[in-house]
Amino acid sequence: MPAGRPFYITTPIFYVNDVPHIGHAYAEVAADVLARWHRQAGDDTWLLTGTDEHGQKILRTATANGATPKEWTDRLVAEAWHPLLKTIDMSNDDFIRTTDERHESAVKAFISKLHDDGFIYEAEYGGLYCVGCEEFKPESEILDGDGEFAGQKVCAIHGRPLELLQEKNYFFRMSQFQQQLLDLYKERPDFVQPESARNEVVAFVSQGLQDLSISRSTFDWGIPLPWDESHVLYVWVDALLNYITAIGYGADSANFERRWPAYHLVGKDILRFHAVIWPALLLAAGLEVPAGVFGTGWLLVGGEKMSKSKLTGIAPSEITDTFGSDAFRYYFMRAISLGQDGSFSWEDLAARYQAELANGFGNLASRVVAMVRRYFDGVVPASGAVQAADEAVAATVAAAAAAADAAIERFAVHEAIAAVWEIVDVLNGYVTEQEPWALAKDETQRDRLATVLYTAAEGLRALAVLLSPVIPKATTKLWSALGVEGALGALAAQPLRDAGRWGRLPAGVVVGELEALFPRIDDAR
RNA sequence: GGGGCGGUAGCUCAGCCGGUUAGAGCAGAGGACUCAUAAUCCUUGGGUCGCGGGUUCAAGUCCCGCCCGCCCUACCA
Secondary structure, eight states: OOOSOEEEEEOOOEETTSOOOHHHHHHHHHHHHHHHHHHHTTOEEEEEEEEEOOSHHHHHHHHHTTSOHHHHHHHHIIIIIHHHHHHTTOOOSEEEETTSHHHHHHHHHHHHHHHHTTOEEEEEEEEEEETTTTEEOOGGGEEEOOGGGTTSEEETTTOOBOEEEEEEEEEEOGGGGHHHHHHHHHHOTTSEESHHHHHHHHHHHHTOOOOEEOEEOSOOOSOEETTEEEEEEOHHHHHHTHHHHTTTTTTOHHHHHHHOSOEEEEEGGGHHIIIIIHHHHHHHTTOOOOSEEEEEOOEEETTEEOOSSSTTOOOHHHHHHHHOHHHHHHHHHHHSOTTSOEEEOHHHHHHHIIIIIIIIIIHHHHHHHHHHHHHHTTBOOOOOSOOHHHHHHHHHHHHHHHHHHHHHHTTOHHHHHHHHHHHHHHHHHHHHHHOHHHHTTOGGGHHHHHHHHHHHHHHHHHHHHHHTTTSHHHHHHHHHHHTOHHHHOOGGGSOGGGTTSTTOSOTTOBOOOOOOSSOOOTTOO
């Protein structure tokens, strides 16, 4: 068992009815980078993702497509969602589906406990029902009628009058957790991040909490309530429980104890479910609340929120087909601050790819490796007497590594990358100033040349390690070209928190050929 | 209506508890160099810090009002 402290992080689970777009992929990548970082730093890491497959919408689509809901979701998972993970190079440790038997049985155990302990009761639910939509309408889809329907409430979609219907429902006594939740937000100010998200949650809970209807009986695509199988569990409760059912709640207590609690990375649109309903459910069940809930921002395209309904949705593969998964990961993690909305544009993506990945990092690796091969037949020389400029490089590496780790600790992935990129910039400047090509022309400067190239190569070694959580494919190529696998082991095994310690690259390793890490893309959009 | 967040160079953004001539990256202009992916390095032009008041010796940075954008104000995943 890894010795490090536990780090369990989850992504939102995908509602399989959607088509994957870069918004989904963005959240996945963010969680993946954090997980890879912690994993490589030696923490006892677990990254969970998965799919949310119940609910009326899925039942409807499946039926419309002439399939059973299970056939339909199996197909979507196989054709759209599993492939997405490959597309963006995820390193998830598990993938849970809410249709998994392990999930359903654990959900039943959880909900039975709440029921047995008196947190669930039966009551009439009165709501405005739209015959056209065949469902109860939320406040946001109810309008005041005019014309012939003046004085009545009408459906925002169909424009027809709504009927007041009663339905027997089971309710969760969420209202009694209001104070506990407020205390939680107060005692742990970083429970909900960023602060703007926290403000909204606190404001919401302060207004007062109502009990939550947690069952539906108008359709059957869901998990039946153990004590009343004519009802299925409300999809959101079903979905939230994935975070504990996946790690053995009710089935493998040792593993559950080892992993829980988790950090939840979620889009800010579903923040409330995670920061209010979810902790309330956990409190009721006598479990620990999450370690934290981090709300990510929207991706803006052309200044507007990217959405599935509008045509601004972009498939991740559209980007990776041209730029590759590393560039996808790098771009979204570098250009956007995790908790804020971020602008996406093809121009910006292409510009950063060219300037930062190709000309910055890629070319640096290329020129250093080429010089070691040209001037020392590929054998990394031992460093000679060290000068101030060399020490400055070592100091930059140490500072960058420390700053990056601290930033990751705060979920500030973009700051971590910016910190590491200092090394790229400093190293490019160092090489240009030291002019190894000039030193190479003078036999008496042989020792100096060795020192300069060792310094540059050692800098690359640190970069490979520090960037491996973000651009795993490119750094693996670099690691292989540096020829250190035999001496230091695999890249993924390099202790991340030691990456900044100078001099780990052993002299004498043989550098191999290095293909362009990020080839120029002339057809940039 | 109530609340939150944001409005800083062409673009994307930093600017913590108020303090010297407001910063970075990219884009633009000029120069150096050749190891490298026509890459790199240096220099450089460019901003009424949304608008109007106020507090202060001093405000992008605090207070008030206003304008603009996005979001929340419960049971759609």
